[in-house]
Amino acid sequence: MIDFDNISKIYPNGTHALYDVNIHIEKGEFVFIVGSSGAGKSTFLKLIMHEETPTSGEITINGKKISKLKRRDIPYLRRHMGIVFQDFRLIEKMNVFDNVAFAMRAVGESSATIKKRVPYVLDLVGLKNKMKDKPSELSGGEQQRVSLARALVNNPEIIVADEPTGNVDPEMSHEIIELLNEINAKGTTVLVVTHEHDLVREFHQRVITIDHGRVIADTKDKRVSENPFAVDDFTDDPHYPDNAVVLPD
Amino acid sequence: MKGFGYLAKEGLRNVWNNRIMSIASVCVLVSCLVLTGAAALFSINVAQVVESVGDSNETTVYLKSDVSRLEAVYIGKDIEKLDNVVSTEFLSKEDALEQYKDELGDELFAQIEDRNTLPDAYVVVMEDLSLYDDTVAKIKSIDGVDSINDHRELAKKLTEISNLINIICVGVVSALMIISIFIIANTIRATMYSRRFEISIMKSVGATDSFVRMPFLIEGVVIGIVSAAVSTGAISLLYESVMSAITSMIPFSYIPLSNVVLYVSAAFAAAGIIVGFFGSFISIRKYLKKEGNEILGW
DSSP: OEEEEEEEEEOTTSOEEEEEEEEEEOTTOEEEEEOOTTSSHHHHHHHHTTSSOOSEEEEEETTEEOTTOOGGGHHHHHTTEEEEOTTOOOOTTSOHHHHHHHHHHHTTOOHHHHHHHHHHHHHHTTOGGGTTOOGGGSOHHHHHHHHHHHHHTTOOSEEEEESTTTTSOHHHHHHHHHHHHHHHHTTOEEEEEEOOHHHHHHHOOEEEEEETTEEEEEEOOHHHHHSTTOOHHHHTOTTTTTTOOOSOO | OTTHHHHHHHHHHHHHHTHHHHHHHHHHHHHHHHHHHHHHHHHHHHHHHHHHHHTOOEEEEEEOTTOOHHHHHHHHHHHHHSTTEEEEEEEOHHHHHHHHHHHHOHHHHHTTGGGOOOOOEEEEEESOGGGHHHHHHHHHTSTTEEEEEOHHHHHHHHHHHHHHHHHHHHHHHHHHHHHHHHHHHHHHHHHHHHTHHHHHHHHHTTOOHHHHHHHHHHHHHHHHHHHHHHHHHHHHHHHHHHHHHHHHHSOOOOOOHHHHHHHHHHHHHHHHHHHHHHHHHHHHHHHHTOOTHHHHTO
16 A cells, blocks of 8 residues: 655755655554654655655555656545644634535535535544534544544545644543544554554554654564654664564564 | 636635735736726827828818919819819918817917918818829929928828837836736735645645635636726726817817727726736745645744
8 A cells, every 4th residue: 555665865955854764554554653753754744645755765655656746646646645633734714514524625526525425524533513613612632533534534545644642632642543443444544643652552553663764663563562662672783674573473 | 627616705705805915906907907008098099090190182282372362273273183183172371260260269360360371272182092192292393382281291290109109008018017917926925825724734635736726816817807897997987088188189089988998898807817817826836836834834
């Protein structure tokens, strides 16, 4: 589904964000991307969304090489994805329904389809009774669920959540990841960028750890998923990250 | 395009939400269109005068002041004998004075009636204007003929003035058009800035560039259409009063507004739409190249 082959990214200001990254994500997987601030997580997401292009290497999504994608084809790539932002990015003047409907309008869906689909998706995230509310009338967790509904509404194959629990309380954080788990159970590939150790520990999913632009661990092993940030043991190895996935299943 | 109704509504909403800048854009564009329209109307009126003067086959032949009435009759017969001359009509100095009195008022001429220095003249009608120069030369060679009122010279001068005014207008209008495009581009940029959040979300969910662009293009085009409508109204109000003021000083028959108002409004609409469209297009092109947080300025 998503392949990163020898991806390096150097920004015009000289920042080396990613070094020779190789990642393969299967359709229907749930993956946590973890790492400290400035590790290269955001660059990883930007490359998937084609907001940035790699300096070298090749990214393949759904079997399509996207590094040399034409500008006019980028929107169609993004329609395979639903993005959830840390800061929700809801439009204040629009109510919950319109915020979700906005994503459908943006891809040219008809009013009839929107009227059917939006309540259905809001029901999935448990907000059907708040359709007329403005974002300011909702809690952080509810706002993030609206953001999730907006990401889901166009029926994407991949959900990319960038620190989705960064602005909500711990209880809600759990609920949101649980919701993403449910979505994943229906076959949607889910990528969650986070630095919340507890959540990662709780859900026992595949964890890709990025540090200083390198993948330093990529495993579903309990020892890493329970302690994804204790990666110093690996980084002394000069051949890293080739042998990052060294822990047995 | 799918969802055009929604996009059109968004475009109109942009105009309203950004009304101060929209009004500023309309004002600049209106001044530009009114000036262009005024220049064009002036030009077509001059062209009509030039045409009527230049194409007139009547030429006035003035006789020398010492020519007696009898000699004048012979001169008339000599002119009539020329191949290209269809008819001649004698215009005595007294008749000429009467004509002036009719056009300019009695008072001015009351004191000079006894000292009439106007010459006797013939109004000559020619058949073929392509032989005009040749015929004029022949008339000039007749003894007793003083000068010929060459309408073509007047037409030529009017055309020169008209051309000069046109050149000045083209310069002024070009400058104003550029300013209009610039102001509209800034208006749209202000709208885009206020809606950058929505644009970033639209792009993240896979809206095409043309979809993102459409409401802003509609905003620019609406500004253009409103400007065209205001300009047509302004020109209609100004034209009749300006023309009647001019014709009270220089009598000529001007083109009635009703004959040209359709063309003027169509030209205004076309110009308004083109300027509005390009103004929007320029500002959004730069914005559409941005991605993600760049759009938000983060």
